[in-house]
Amino acid sequence: MGEFESKNEKESQSNERVEESHNLDGICEESGDIILNLHHNPIYGNSDLKDLHDLPTEILQKIFSSLLLERKVILISCLLSKLSSCVEALQAMIYPFTWPYSFIPVLPKSLWDFVEAPTPIICGILSIEVINDYEIEHGIVVDLDEKCILKEEGDEDKALCTSMLKTWRKSITIAKNIPQNQETHSYCLTDAYVNMFAIVLKNYGDYIVNGNFQKEAFIRSRKSKGVRRFLNWFTDTTMFLTFVDAVITNSQDFSQFDEKIALYGTESSSLILDKLLDWKILN
Template identity: 35%
Template sequence: MEGQVGGRMLRLFRNCLPRLRAGSLQDNLRDSGKEPERAQEHCLPAFAGGQHFFEYLLVVSLKKKSAGADYEPTITYQFPKRENLLRGQQEEEERLLGAIPLFCFPDGNEWAPLTEYPRETFSFVLTNVDGSRKIGYCRRLLPAGRGPRLPKVYCIISCLGCFGLFSKILDEVEKRHQISLAVIYPFMQGLREAAFPAPGKTVTLKSFIPDSGTEFISLTRPLDSHLEHVDFSSLLRCLRFEQILQIFASAVLERRIIFLAEGLSTLSQCIHAAAALLYPFSWAHTYIPVVPESLLDTVCCPTPFMVGVQTRFQQQVMDSPMEEVLLVNLCEGTFLMSVGDEKDILPPKLQDDILDSLGRGTNEPQTSEQLNEHVSGPFVQFFVKTVGHYASYIKREANGQGHFQERAFCKALTSKANRRFVKKFVKTQLFSLFIQEAEKSRNPPAGYFQQKILEYEDQKKQKKSREKTVK
């Protein structure tokens, strides 16, 4: 996935953002291009799982404040415009749309018109109080034109994590916006009415562009869905394998981790990659790939967090009263601050296994999917070896409700080093949330992790069989 904000952070927005007056969004959109009447929200067909591609397409532009030279990000285009919402829904939507501009321009309000600006693709995630998550996929660039001008952001809000696919959608939005806002509408309406494809499947959209004719756009979802939200290439360019392993170790014990880089794309991609290494577990704490300037106090939080900060705010971060933290400079490939025990968290033998696996075949050309599998695989295998036996230690009642036998689970590990690590890991929220879901299900989920567990158990059986034959 490529800032994800816990419920605590969204409550912070409610306090730190001005309450939007009724109709204030319409005021913000007054200068935007007119949409056809059909752009108003209407009933959509129901699809399996209720998964649609997106909830909103927004254009966020910089508008000069009435006083001073600063600019503030403002939503200047919204599709679709929702109507007939209940009061509670309307208030929640206004809070959401009020927070989004902060994350589209997290680097403050001191801007000036530019003639050149490198396009950046990044993302953020907002987690609501009820635990539901919305992902913002962003493309920031200079609009077409001559002379100095201000960058703007195309932002697609969706509940679905698939960064490669949404990057392609942003390409199509950008291409159409160069012509006219009105040209975006038919494409996005077609996308909104299409069902999100299953892993490995493709959805094809028919779209007309003036002077180009009818185009057919194919959007394919990766077959391996557990890595569809991540690209490890940026992380590998910035850090050595040993450093990535130490970041992983810190994340496994739910510590505080700060990434520094200037580019929004680099921050976004690297922090999503670091979080993806935790699969099949999910980071449930504060998680903001690019922290807006107004929320930099997040680094003072005493609870676990994983956040990205632009290097222009490095000194401000360093001067903040922080508790034990791992501070990673992605531009320099160094740790500016650390707890000091990061190399000792994981069992030594398993650390060596991860590094050996990562080092094999890295110089050979690989597709993005192959690279993701190459990097993710050793970390998945780490969890297979340490906690892959969890299902055997869930005792079930007659009604199917399971109860995890933690003590017996830990004692089942023959390696003292592995057992020492697992005794710490089972106390984390990462593991607790995972095991709570496992207790509810009669059978282990038939996913990628379970597949690797079965493969590992089969390998152990074959090894025992060979050893008996030799004897």
């Protein structure tokens, strides 16, 4: 028995340690240990994804895919506070990108005909009647109260590649193992999306040369076939093109995202998430 306890003690001392403080924003390796240094990051300043993430994971995935595909995303709830919170959270989900189309947290009934316009829109609506009175195409409509999809295109599951989904699901699981009343819970939800972009877009700055983005070379640089397939269509979106233009104009505006790439856009990023996942489940 004594030998068994001694062996366990040694194994415990050799395990990687994860220390929590504020939010996931740095890594330091000492003697084989993984230590996350967590400190304030403006990325999280106005984001609160808790209400939105009461939805099932499969619905969240379809909402996120619809955003990246630049389609209509319409959320419905009879509760104003929930509706506005969830609609605002959609902006945080796509950081470092910004939504380049109409964004209306609560669409009044007098303007419901906006949902029939052929252009993308993010909006919240306080009544389910809208789906009976108007024809909504090219997008997704979600009932927040019943936690169900009312309308969808049906191809949302094909937008993201396997490696992206794997990273996202790990991060979501980590967040769900943190009590919702802790500030870190909301930070981890935001990280689930930021980290995925950090992995997919790592080294993007190397392909902006003399004010031009070398799209084809950037896509070819990705080792994963799935990531290349994703980038083939995503780099043509207005969302991505606006991002590139903004980086060219003032790259310092994206320094926080670049720090995320330094942390999660590495070969060891999967190990970091695995260790965090093990740590949160065991604690």
